[in-house]
Amino acid sequence: MSNAIESRLAELGITLPVAAAPAANYVPFVVSGNMVFVSGQVSQDANGLVKGKLGDDMEIEAGAAAAKLCAIxxxxxxxxxxxxxxxxxxxxxxxxxxxxxxxxxxxxPKVVNGASDFLVEVLGDAGRHARSAVSAAALPFGVAVEIEAIFEIA
Structure with missing residues (x-):
């Protein structure tokens, strides 16, 4: 399946970055049994942090793009x-x-769809998931979106 996932990412023009190091006193993920709990990933790309506040200086489409970066x-x-x-x-x-x-x-929910849609696009039905999408008055470093995840692994 790795080849399938890696191939699909390549088709989409996506190269996964090196997994980001934690910015404080926590670990980036914890494996427990067949579950992986991934700490919140903030919206960032090769140019740095993607900052903004939805409803103020950022539109839904830009927020969804930031959420996709979190999913990456x-x-x-x-x-x-x-x-x-x-x-x-x-x-x-x-x-x-x-x-x-x-x-x-x-x-x-429309913002976080940027992450959900991307994961389904890459993983197919294995990318479908339960989800919460909530507001935050502020996020670390002023980023637009932060998303954490739970994955099942073999």
């Missing part, structure tokens, strides 16, 4: 947790999405 980071961490072998990844179990948004912004 989640896959990078899952790959690291699997010893570099994505064939061990069985499915995405759950995402918890946090959207930096104003008090009156109510489209958090």
């Amino acid at each position: 980071g989640l896959l990078a961490q899952a790959k690291a947790a699997c010893g570099g072998d994505l064939s061990k990844l069985k499915r995405v179990v759950k995402l918890n999405g946090f959207v930096n948004s104003t008090g009156d912004f109510t489209d958090q």
Whole structure:
């Protein structure tokens, strides 16, 4: 399956980054049995952090793109947790999405869809998952989105 996942990522023009190191006193993931719990991945790309507040200085489409970046980071961490072998990844179990948004912004699910849609695009049915999409008054470093995940592995 690793070849299938890696091939699909290549088809989409996506190269997984090196899994990000933690920014504080925590580990990037914990493997417990056949589950991998990945710490929150913030919206960032090769140019740095993607910052913004939905409902203020960022539109839904840009927020969804930021959420997709979080999902790319989640896959990078899952790959690291699997010893570099994505064939061990069985499915995405759950995402918890946090959207930096104003008090009156109510489209958090549309923002987090950027991550959900990407994971299904890459993994097919194995990418379908349970999910929460909630507002946050602020996120670390002013990022637009932070998402944590639970994966099942072989």
